[in-house]
Amino acid sequence: EETGKGEFDHYMLKEITEQPTSIAQATEGRYDSRTGAVSFETVPDGTFSDVDRVVLVACGTSYHAARYGEISLRRAGIDAVALLANEYGVAAPPVDERTLVVAVTQSGETADTLDALRRAGESDATTLAVTNVIGSSAARDADHRLFIRAGPEIGVAATKTFSSQAILLTMLARRIADETAGTRSPPAKADVAEARSSSVADRWSDLDRLPSLVADLLETSSAESIARRYRDDRAYFFIGRGLGYPVALEGALKFKEITYEHAEGFAAGELKHGPLALVTPETPVVTVFTGTEDAQTLKNAEEAATRGAPIVAVCPDGHPALDVADAHLRIPDVDPTLSGILATVQLQLLSYHAASLLERAIDKPRNLAKSVTVE
Numbered sequence: 001e002e003t004g005k006g007e008f009d010h011y012m013l014k015e016i017t018e019q020p021t022s023i024a025q026a027t028e029g030r031y032d033s034r035t036g037a038v039s040f041e042t043v044p045d046g047t048f049s050d051v052d053r054v055v056l057v058a059c060g061t062s063y064h065a066a067r068y069g070e071i072s073l074r075r076a077g078i079d080a081v082a083l084l085a086n087e088y089g090v091a092a093p094p095v096d097e098r099t100l101v102v103a104v105t106q107s108g109e110t111a112d113t114l115d116a117l118r119r120a121g122e123s124d125a126t127t128l129a130v131t132n133v134i135g136s137s138a139a140r141d142a143d144h145r146l147f148i149r150a151g152p153e154i155g156v157a158a159t160k161t162f163s164s165q166a167i168l169l170t171m172l173a174r175r176i177a178d179e180t181a182g183t184r185s186p187p188a189k190a191d192v193a194e195a196r197s198s199s200v201a202d203r204w205s206d207l208d209r210l211p212s213l214v215a216d217l218l219e220t221s222s223a224e225s226i227a228r229r230y231r232d233d234r235a236y237f238f239i240g241r242g243l244g245y246p247v248a249l250e251g252a253l254k255f256k257e258i259t260y261e262h263a264e265g266f267a268a269g270e271l272k273h274g275p276l277a278l279v280t281p282e283t284p285v286v287t288v289f290t291g292t293e294d295a296q297t298l299k300n301a302e303e304a305a306t307r308g309a310p311i312v313a314v315c316p317d318g319h320p321a322l323d324v325a326d327a328h329l330r331i332p333d334v335d336p337t338l339s340g341i342l343a344t345v346q347l348q349l350l351s352y353h354a355a356s357l358l359e360r361a362i363d364k365p366r367n368l369a370k371s372v373t374v375e
């Protein structure tokens with residue numbers, strides 16, 4: 001196992017660094033950059049034509065990818081909800097033959113997710129597994145399967161599988177929207193505005209560039225010096241809005257998993273409804289700007305800055321947030337659907353370097369397992 005790390009001290013850093021390749025593999029041959037059409041080799045055309053509701057079930061990092069997918073689906077005009085798989089059985093939402101239940105699971109072996117998939121399979125819903133492992137239980141148990149093609153992930157903290165899951169779910173949203181076009185009511189005004197500001201063609205041309213944008217980001221990231229600067233702080237908060245919210249949740253999960261420091265993710269707008277009581281000069285607030293409703297998110301960062309918290313802005317160069325920020329994790333200015341993925345890579349690096357400075361067992365954090373096969 002040791003030799004598999006190559007030049008890297010940890011599998012986690014190796015896997016973060018592999019993302020230009022894993023992202024290219026996730027998308028290869030699956031979309032047409034000219035027309036925006038998405039096709040999946042394992043899912044026949046027309047499979048989703050009757051879908052009117054999508055329920056995503058997942059745990060841990062995969063749950064955050066599911067939340068990312070939920071927002072992409074809703075923005076495409078599709079009714080969608082992401083649920084923790086371990087809560088699914090407690091109060092499962094109503095499903096019928098027009099419901100698609102999507103199990104998002106890197107390993108395909110997480111007991112809670114398999115249980116939710118089994119329950120969904122016993123109903124009239126159609127089931128789909130989004131997984132990294134061909135031949136996994138989830139891939140076998142679901143009606144359909146989509147492979148994220150990320151390659152093996154050894155580090156317990158999921159990294160490259162998150163980005164691939166988020167991209168695949170974004171593409172799935174497009175595919176379902178195309179197959180159900182004409183059967184849905186018109187999208188809300190806000191979605192129309194967004195569609196105008198970023199056409200499908202722009203989005204997919206940014207997707208073409210994503211592997212090289214991630215490669216640039218890996219080369220130029222200031223995550224290590226930022227981790228050093230805030231290494232002695234008391235707690236670390238991550239906030240974001242829209243797609244930036246699941247990115248913030250994932251940023252905080254990664255941080256707590258491998259540093260053992262207190263880290264929490266909040267919806268930026270919720271900060272003032274409680275979490276602000278925790279904000280002090282010793283709690284850096286990492287604020288994710290994904291290019292939608294950034295003005296509101298900036299107000300939330302200002303609320304934290306007023307309480308003396310250092311603000312780490314995850315945003316493009318020239319962004320207004322840099323006027324309040326104490327530190328900058330730079331992301332390129334791309335389609336909002338994809339900027340969350342680039343922001344996630346920066347947050348993975350931040351957690352990695354923070355844990356490295358603290359000399360934590362990065363690849364095998366205490367008490368955690370790569371795959372939890374018990375309920």
Ligand code: G6P
Pocket residue numbers: 059060061062104105106107108109110113156157158368369370371372
């Ligand atoms: C464990 C791992 C997490 C992972 C979660 C879900 O808790 O430590 O990193 O996100 O399981 O795993 P899955 O294989 O279902 O994506």
